[in-house]
Amino acid sequence: MALLEVEDLAVTFQRKGTAPVHAVDGVSFTVAEGQVVGLVGESGCGKSVTSLALMGLLAKRGVKVGGKALFDGNDLLTMPGSTLRDMRGSEMAMIFQDPLSSLNPVIPIGLQVTEVLKRHRGMKGEPAEKEAADLLDRVGIPDPRRRLKEYPHQLSGGMRQRALIAMAVACRPRLLIADEPTTALDVTIQAQILELLKELVAQQGTALIMITHDLGVVAGLCDEINVMYAGRVVEGAARRPLFASPTHPYSVGLLGSIPRLDAPRGEKLKPIPGSVRDNIAWADGCAFAPRCAHRTDECLDGPPALVQTYTGHAYRCVNPVTGDEVEAVTAAATLPAPSIVDATTDSDGEA
Amino acid sequence: MSLLSVRDLKVHFPIKRGVLFDRTIGHVYAVDGVSLDVERGGTYGLVGESGCGKSTLGRAVLRLVDVTSGSVEFDGKDLATLKGEPLRKERSRLQMVFQDPMSSLDPRQNVESILSEGLAAHGMIGDRKARRAHIQQTLDAVGLPRGALSRYPHEFSGGQRQRIGIARALVLKPDVIIADEPVSALDVSVQAQVINLLEELQNDLGLTYLVIAHDLAVVRHISDTIGVMYLGGIVEEAPSDVLYVSPRHPYTKALMSAVPVPDPEVEDSRERVLLKGDLPSPANPPTGCRFHTRCPWRQETRCDTERPELTLVGDGHKVACHWAAEIEAGEIQPKSDAVVGATTAEVA
Amino acid sequence: MSAKTDRIDRLAELTARKDEGGHGLWYEAFRRLRRNPLAMTGAVIILLFVLIAILAPWLAPHDPAAQTWLGEIRGAEGFIPGPRSGNWLGVDGLGRDELSRLIIGSRQSLLVGVVATLLGFTAGAILGGLSGAFLGMFGKAGRWVDSILMRFNDMALAVPSLLLAISVATILGQGLVTVMIAVGVTQIPVFARLLRGSMLAQSHSDYVLASTALGVRKRRIVLNHILPNSMSPVLVQATLSLATAIIEAAGLSFLGLGGANAANPEWGVMLADSQQYLATNLRLAVYPAVAIIITALGFTLLGEAMREALDPKLRK
Ligand SMILES: Nc1ncnc2c1ncn2[C@@H]1O[C@H](COP(=O)(O)OP(=O)(O)OP(=O)(O)O)[C@@H](O)[C@H]1O
Ligand SMILES: Nc1ncnc2c1ncn2[C@@H]1O[C@H](COP(=O)(O)OP(=O)(O)OP(=O)(O)O)[C@@H](O)[C@H]1O
Ligand SMILES: [Mg+2]
Ligand SMILES: [Mg+2]
Helix, strand or coil, X not given: CCCEEEEEEEEEECCCCCCCEEEEEEEEEEECCCCEEEEECCCCCCHHHHHHHHHCXXXXXXXXXXXXXXXXXXXXXXXXXXXXXXXXCCCEEEECCCHHHHCCCCCCHHHHHHHHHHHHHCCCHHHHHHHHHHHHHHCCCCCHHXXXXXXXXXXXXXXXXXXXXXXXXXXXXXXXXXXXXXCCCCHHHHHXXXXXXXXXXXXXXXXXXXXXXXXXXXXXXXCEEEEEECCEEEEEEEHHHHXXXXXXXXXXXXXXXXXXXXXXXXXXXXXXXXXXXXXXXXXXXXXXXXXXXXXXXXXXXXXXXXXXXXXXXXXXXXXXXXXXXXXXXXXXXXXXXXXXXXXXXXXXXXX | CCCEEEEEEEEXXXXXXXXXXXXXXXXXXXXXEEEEEECCCCEEEEECCCCCCXXXXXXXXCCCCCCCEEEEEECCEEHHHCCHHHHHHHHHHEEEECCCCCCCCCCCCCHHHHHHHHHHHCCCCCCHHHHHHHHHHHHHHCCCCHHHHHCXXXXXXHHHXXXXXXXXXXXXXXXXXXXXXXXXXXXXXXXXHHHHHHHHHHHHHCCEEEEEECCHHHHHHHCCEEEEXXXXXXXXXXXXXXXXXXXXXXXXXXXXXXXXXXXXXXXXXXXXXXXCCCCCCCCCCCCCCCCCCCCCCCCCCCCCCCCCCCEEEECCEEECCCCHHHHHHCCCCCCHHHEECCCCCCCC | CHHXXXXXXXXXXXXXXXXXXXXXXXXXXXXXXXXXXXXXXXXXXXXXXXXXXXXXXXXXCCCCCCECCHHHHCCCCCCCCCCECCECCCECCCCEEHHHHHHHHHHHHHHHHHHHHHHHHHHHHHHHHHHHHHHHHCHHHHHXXXXXXXXXXXXXXXXXXXXXXXXXXXXXXXXXXHHHHHHHHHHHHHHHHHHHHHHHHHHCCHHXXXXXXXXXXXXXXXXXXXXXXXXXXXXXXHHHHHHHHHHHHHHHHHCCCCCCCCCCCCHHHHHHHHHHHCCCCCHHHHHHHHHHHHHHHHHHHHHHHHHHHHCHHHCC
């Protein structure tokens, strides 16, 4: 059995006088120990809200959460607050995008790390301090003893993110949720952090949910990938099949939109027309339909059902992109010698 | 002769302290001796990490910040020494596209007023009707609906706002457009639209671009020539394809290997050059080669004492590294822990 | 075929935007205000207050200066009648109708609050605007002028406002005008700082840079972009200032600087007058105090709601 089983998670924000916002609208996925599962999608598709819901960090007022999230068989969504609080930090932990705002600015890093150790592992004094220094050392912060006494603003962005990761893994959580942990960082620092996360998963068997908008990041890190659009998972598959044969027109479109470092010069990108503002409500049909070049009449017949293929691919689309159409996308180039990549997505869609 | 040529440009921001009277206690060496040439109709891509001085360089070329020393030759005139009215007049020929499409548009101006402001400032197209027609035409060119004219920036999506920003630059029919991170605030699917638009406009109008970005993949996609910046200086410059196939500077190698590629096959089979530590502060840059504190190929001599010049090593390929030739020949090896091999972990 | 066009129509219908747009920021802010219940509460309080002030002579049941001879109704020594028919809130220590005095008193409070804030706002905005404009337009010389103006301003800001008000009052003597000027003058440096700071922040924004790059003249940039975009915090402050001004005016009158007379009652004076009856007739202090608090609250609510409505971060 998987460590975490999320089933039909739905989060609706409802404030008086405004229309309800279905931020997350039926998200299902599972995460096993030692597995890295990616949630990818563009801004506003509900990635962060999903993670906050799993951690029980959403406000109580004006928020309706539905579905199930079984952690080791226990539903996180119905668990009493105190149990959840105990689990946060010890069983599951989260890393946020902005390391500066998730650290307390007026407390030294060391104290913040030992605080976690004290709360969840009952460590105190010198042993706690030693463990904290060890942790910082393990996440690659040089001179950890000195750093323990420093304040967050004295560290660089990369260092802060490392400190945050150290705090998150202090109690060897079984589940780690990373919400865009590298988006605010430079690529060379991002490479360091991703390497660190890979190590953690490999050494400690932590289950990792990686949230990002960067398909490149998930391509190198994740075992399973879920592509989200407008609050739903529109395609889910293992890493290689997803990139080799993307099925949902949105995934195909995303891959065609990204300028690849290894693509030859002069090749046109294939953008998805419009923006998320053009979406329709899922109740009326496929939310992506207005932007979709692969649209058919059936797309407006209500929300498309989730289709499971025998290969483990799952997608929500009534007119999926077939293998031949994306073959071109899969003719991948290898670094460093660049070769031709023809990212044709689909040409026969009626626009 | 190139259209825009920058020579030994320096922009140093004074760091001021003091209670009653400000005292200069040091400088941020944001741009510290940069030379580059942008050919007419070409695209020069400037890439580098946060804080390396890319934006400052772009702004200095447009004289939006004060230049400490050096020259910016544009079409035979040195912009760096121009002042007052002559400078203002010259501005119509060089335009800028900004990173944040929201903050670079005045929230209280509607699109028509945003687009006519530059025209009015230069007394271009005085006739009301002709001006409106010209603005409409520009809107069409950037793919915005005509109804957009009476709307305000906050009523558009991010991608549309960036189109407004591009239209504002285009409306003056400039020769050069400096685009500072034109797509980094946009969603992936919208990024591609804007990149394509910039390319189409260049083809149709013969524009010259200086594109600034931190994303090497984006820069490589649209540039003919790429300059890699590190801590205020250019460390390597090469035609786009050459740079990709044979990066010569250690920093370029590291940068290139750090850019994720959306393809598991590639990701699993590539080697990474991991850099230790962070970017040093531009207020207190390292001596000698600015990169020596993080360089896996660092040598005992020269690196920390002598600042390498940008020197020609091939056709249009320039590198600022003392040991570029030795590294290329394989005589110098990087520190062993800096290169991470391909991941073998594989869960299918 | 027709089924197909139906679908296309349906898609068009589903994606059609309800709002045609073309609304400026002020309009949007106003719409947000309208939807905010706190803002509406504040607005209703203010509206009531203004209406009462304007219609005071017609609303007041009695002449605020007319005294009932207390001896007639007074049973025991020191007894002041409370609410009763004819005097809904009772009478004060001199036998004047409390309700009428409160109603007529609102005029003074409104007048002082508005005039003082207007004074502070205008002078402060001119000072701050000049400072900001010099800074934006004239390079080094501009920085000098700004420096000098702002150092003076800092000094004024450092003086406690009540002290400043008392000094002004000692120079000009007692009276309504004194209170107005005193309260207004203390507001000047606040507004000046605020506008200048706001202009400075705006002048570093990207759209100002964009206008400069377009070749727009500095003067035009300052007047057309920087100034209008700097006004919202100042307007919010003005609304909040009305609350402080009313409280401060009451305070000065309480200290006897207002020079209110029997015919022109003022809430602060009423509060002062009630002092001697505090032990026996607390209500005489409570009425004007509640009036002051409620009006101040009205302006504060509206001001805070305006701050929220105009906040660019909350803008969609
Ligand atoms: N507290 C809230 N109240 C109302 N709506 C909210 C709230 N938080 C989030 N939303 C809405 O929910 C949707 C999903 O937001 P979420 O933050 O999960 O996006 P995301 O996928 O993490 O995007 P990003 O990449 O920008 O972080 C958005 O449309 C957002 O506007
Ligand atoms: N007006 C200024 N005054 C003082 N320092 C400045 C100013 N503008 C920029 N700097 C500093 O100069 C350095 C270079 O900044 P710049 O904005 O050019 O970097 P960048 O390469 O564009 O980075 P990013 O990718 O983050 O935009 C930074 O250290 C920055 O803090
Ligand atoms: Mg998010
Ligand atoms: Mg920049």
